[in-house]
Amino acid sequence: xxxxxxxxxxxxxxxxxxxxxxxxxxxxxxxxxxxxxxxxxxxxxxxxxxxxxxxxxxxxxxxxxxxxxxxxxxxxxxxxxxxxxxxxxxxxxxxxxxxxxxxxxxxxxxxxxxxxxxxxxxxxxxxxxxxxxxxxxxxxxxxxxxxxxxxxxxxxxxxxxxxxxxxxxxxxxxxxxxxxxxxxxxxxxxxxxxxxxxxxxxxxxxxxxxxxxxxxxxxxxxxxxxxxxxxxxxxxxxxxxxxxxxxxxxx
Amino acid sequence: xxxxxxxxxxxxxxxxxxxxxxxxxxxxxxxxxxxxxxxxxxxxxxxxxxxxxxxxxxxxxxxxxxxxxxxxxxxxxxxxxxxxxxxxxxxxxxxxxxxxxxxxxxxxxxxxxxxxxxxxxxxxxxxxxxxxxxxxxxxxxxxxxxxxxxxxxxxxxxxxxxxxxxxxxxxxxxxxxxxxxxxxxxxxxxxxxxxxxxxxxxxxxxxxxxxxxxxxxxxxxxxxxxxxxxxxxxxxxxxxxxxxxxxxxxxxxxxxxxxxxxxxxxxxxxxxxxxxxxxxxxxxxxxxxxxxxxxxxxxxxxxxxxxxxxxxxxxxxxxxxxxxxxxxxxxxxxxxxxxxxxxxxx
Numbered sequence: 190x191x192x193x194x195x196x197x198x199x200x201x202x203x204x205x206x207x208x209x210x211x212x213x214x215x216x217x218x219x220x221x222x223x224x225x226x227x228x229x230x231x232x233x234x235x236x237x238x239x240x241x242x243x244x245x246x247x248x249x250x251x252x253x254x255x256x257x258x259x260x261x262x263x264x265x266x267x268x269x270x271x272x273x274x275x276x277x278x279x280x281x282x283x284x285x286x287x288x289x290x291x292x293x294x295x296x297x298x299x300x301x302x303x304x305x306x307x308x309x310x311x312x313x314x315x316x317x318x319x320x321x322x323x324x325x326x327x328x329x330x331x332x333x334x335x336x337x338x339x340x341x342x343x344x345x346x347x348x349x350x351x352x353x354x355x356x357x358x359x360x361x362x363x364x365x366x367x368x369x370x371x372x373x374x375x376x377x378x379x380x381x382x383x384x385x386x387x388x389x390x391x392x393x394x395x396x397x398x399x400x401x402x403x404x405x406x407x408x409x410x411x412x413x414x415x416x417x418x419x420x421x422x423x424x425x426x427x428x429x430x431x432x433x434x435x436x437x438x439x440x
Numbered sequence: 441x442x443x444x445x446x447x448x449x450x451x452x453x454x455x456x457x458x459x460x461x462x463x464x465x466x467x468x469x470x471x472x473x474x475x476x477x478x479x480x481x482x483x484x485x486x487x488x489x490x491x492x493x494x495x496x497x498x499x500x501x502x503x504x505x506x507x508x509x510x511x512x513x514x515x516x517x518x519x520x521x522x523x524x525x526x527x528x529x530x531x532x533x534x535x536x537x538x539x540x541x542x543x544x545x546x547x548x549x550x551x552x553x554x555x556x557x558x559x560x561x562x563x564x565x566x567x568x569x570x571x572x573x574x575x576x577x578x579x580x581x582x583x584x585x586x587x588x589x590x591x592x593x594x595x596x597x598x599x600x601x602x603x604x605x606x607x608x609x610x611x612x613x614x615x616x617x618x619x620x621x622x623x624x625x626x627x628x629x630x631x632x633x634x635x636x637x638x639x640x641x642x643x644x645x646x647x648x649x650x651x652x653x654x655x656x657x658x659x660x661x662x663x664x665x666x667x668x669x670x671x672x673x674x675x676x677x678x679x680x681x682x683x684x685x686x687x688x689x690x691x692x693x694x695x696x697x698x699x700x701x702x703x704x705x706x707x708x709x710x711x712x713x714x715x716x717x718x719x720x721x722x723x724x725x726x727x728x729x730x731x732x733x734x735x736x737x738x739x740x741x742x743x744x745x746x747x748x749x750x751x752x753x754x755x756x757x758x759x760x761x762x763x764x765x766x767x768x769x770x771x772x773x774x775x776x777x778x779x780x781x782x783x784x785x786x
Contacts, residue, residue, distance in 0.1 A: 281654075291669070292654055
């Protein structure tokens with residue numbers, strides 16, 4: 190396990206945002222975090238990525254206990270987060286975005302030729318076929334944009350990739366593109382935390398499924414222990430769904 | 441992988457040179473430049489003579505230095521309305537210290553530089569710390585400086601101008617460096633033109649080929665996203681405000697050395713001209729996009745129109761009309777160009 194949490198929790202004032210959640214991420218595996226809105230998914234990933242500090246339980250990286258004070262600390266341990274909305278600057282070219290904040294230097298200058306070449310190579314290595322690294326990111330599709338952000342995180346030495354709802358704003362085809370890159374990152378030996386509320390996106394790529402509901406864990410399941418139907422039912426809150434079905438049934 | 445790379449390259453070629461050219465921010469300005477030159481050159485032989493060129497490049501140079509600095513700031517997502525008045529402030533400091541307090545010109549200029557950079561720093565700090573719109577913050581600085589320029593000048597001299605810089609120590613050297621002329625092919629050109637070209641070249645290099653250049657585009661494009669990947673957003677913006685202040689000091693000194701006297705109300709209203717030149721050069725008002733060369737081209741268009749109208753013997757009032765028309769046309773052209781460039785997908 191690269192990352193492990195044991196009974197982790199977080200309160201904001203009097204609000205229990207997350208309590209008693211245990212999960213793990215291993216190299217070359219995808220851990221899916223599933224849950225409805227308000228289930229605590231974003232609190233959990235913000236703890237993992239260093240935005241919030243947990244106040245209960247233990248958080249282990251490489252078997253040692255940690256408590257990150259900033260995203261930079263998480264990044265230094267190889268934990269990179271790709272946020273859905275914060276990923277890219279639309280008016281800037283692909284290669285400028287790719288190296289933003291970590292530009293390669295040659296003397297005092299930004300080594301533009303190298304940046305272009307590496308961006309193109311890294312994207313191709315991830316199987317991302319972008320026509321022209323000079324085109325503004327704004328001209329890419331949503332799926333391509335996520336993919337570029339993933340390739341960037343991989344290039345900058347991420348061992349664990351946290352993906353915050355990368356498929357939620359995408360159509361079926363685009364979501365498929367992103368799922369393919371998740372698998373590709375996994376095959377390169379990265380641990381992936383894939384946050385989603387769509388069990389149909391999670392099931393095909395996940396090795397492990399953490400279900401959250403109202404700030405607490407409904408359990409962590411290996412792929413062998415759960416079927417897609419069970420996952421969907423758990424995710425929707427099986428009983429609630431049955432009730433809703435009953436309620437909505439025509440007289 | 442080489443095959444894949446080869447395939448990708450082929451598609452670049454197919455995507456077309458046209459789109460590549462159109463996506464350049466300065467395209468609209470260059471088209472405007474050619475049109476305006478053709479218009480005046482066709483009707484006025486003086487306009488196209490070397491003397492004429494030297495004549496309209498002169499206002500373009502001092503405006504261009506400011507427009508380039510303002511363009512960088514606007515790409516970084518901010519405005520500076522105090523830049524015009526600051527050229528007056530630095531000029532007044534130079535002349536006042538050199539004529540009334542016995543400082544030599546170089547020391548007086550140094551004091552002016554320190555004051556200008558301090559004002560730039562203050563603008564930058566207030567904007568980045570409070571997150572107030574720079575439009576409002578620098579409007580405040582603009583009004584304060586305008587008051588100080590007039591108030592202090594009146595208190596010291598009883599009039600609204602300071603003069604007599606010619607008698608100050610070091611004047612001749614400073615004038616040769618900043619406000620003299622150089623002969624090119626028998627025609628005297630203002631040395632300010634060389635400073636302007638240098639400023640444009642340095643600014644273009646910084647924007648396109650340096651790390652801070654990447655940060656300028658990023659903080660103007662999406663400050664939050666830039667911050668998230670570790671770009672020092674506040675420092676970048678403060679540096680941009682200080683660059684603008686530096687440019688104002690340079691232009692203020694050039695003008696003071698050229699005329700040897702400074703009016704206390706100089707520079708008022710210029711701040712919008714700088715912004716207009718930057719916008720004609722392809723800067724977006726919303727930030728994140730633009731070019732230093734474009735801003736310089738915008739400044740040349742201004743210089744041409746300013747002098748061209750005089751050469752044609754028209755009333756100078758028409759300059760304002762021309763200015764407004766140019767601005768409208770340029771923003772419309774930029775919008776069309778950018779839309780076209782961004783619509784071409786896959």
